[in-house]
Amino acid sequence: MKKTVFIFATLIIALLALIQLSKFSIVKGKSSLEYIIAAVAIVFFFVGLYINKRKNQSKTSLTKPNIDTQKIEDLGLSKREYEVLCKLAKGHSNKEIASLLFVSESTIKTHVSNVYTKLNVKRRTQAIQKAKELRILPH
Amino acid sequence: MKKTVFIFATLIIALLALIQLSKFSIVKGKSSLEYIIAAVAIVFFFVGLYINKRKNQSKTSLTKPNIDTQKIEDLGLSKREYEVLCKLAKGHSNKEIASLLFVSESTIKTHVSNVYTKLNVKRRTQAIQKAKELRILPH
């Protein structure tokens, strides 16, 4: 935020400087008027480019990583169930997930079944899909 | 492409018009110089905004729907195998895919196995992942 303020302040100062400079140039000789105007045009053209690029960067960085905690709670997914869901989405088998989380395969099966019930799906492929649709897993 | 040329032509004409207008104004009275420069600045600021917005739109529309036919061939995936992969990625079971494509479940199993071999994966969840990484399926 401080950065933004600084940038805008710099821009305003630059604008004023350009105006003063142009006045000065005009007084000395009228021939360079086109150059002044062209310079102003170019500078503000790039300012426009820059501002828009900033905006789009912040927009994309906001829309992409929406792993939305609220919906996880709304669905009644527990912490552990969500962990299992994450591993599931990475393509691990139940046995592998069991190893990764240091519990038995039975436990993972229980969690997985609960996840299916809460997401209202029948298969793990559907669970992954739905979880991504609901933005509780990154795409 | 014609549209782009037209837009740029319009811009150049506008620039020249502004310069002439400013000359004319200067001759009539020097007091309005700041306004001229401010007008030029504003116009080109918005031109910059516009150009960049166009660029980003085309960029996002290009990067998103890259279902890349070349890589499908490179992997040696046949037409039918790719069809099966698509249904698979939508969360269907082998039996469901068999119904959708009007063949037996055995056939689907064969295709699915071949897809796994060609994608070098062990499970359908991994196949979906890999296919999306390789951009042969939409995200």
Next chain:
DNA sequence: AGCAGATTGGTACTTTCGTATGAGTACAAT
């Protein structure tokens, strides 16, 4: 202390998935 929910794990069973193998058909290229 006592309750609710979360976590863990087990048994038993069914279903789905995945692999291996063989084989018939169709179609295009050589």
Next chain:
DNA sequence: ATTGTACTCATACGAAAGTACCAATCTGCT
């Protein structure tokens, strides 16, 4: 005509996934 590739389908087996119970433990909260 032969070869190769794609597509189809079957059988059989083993591995994973999924369901339906039940139960012990743990945790946070009142």
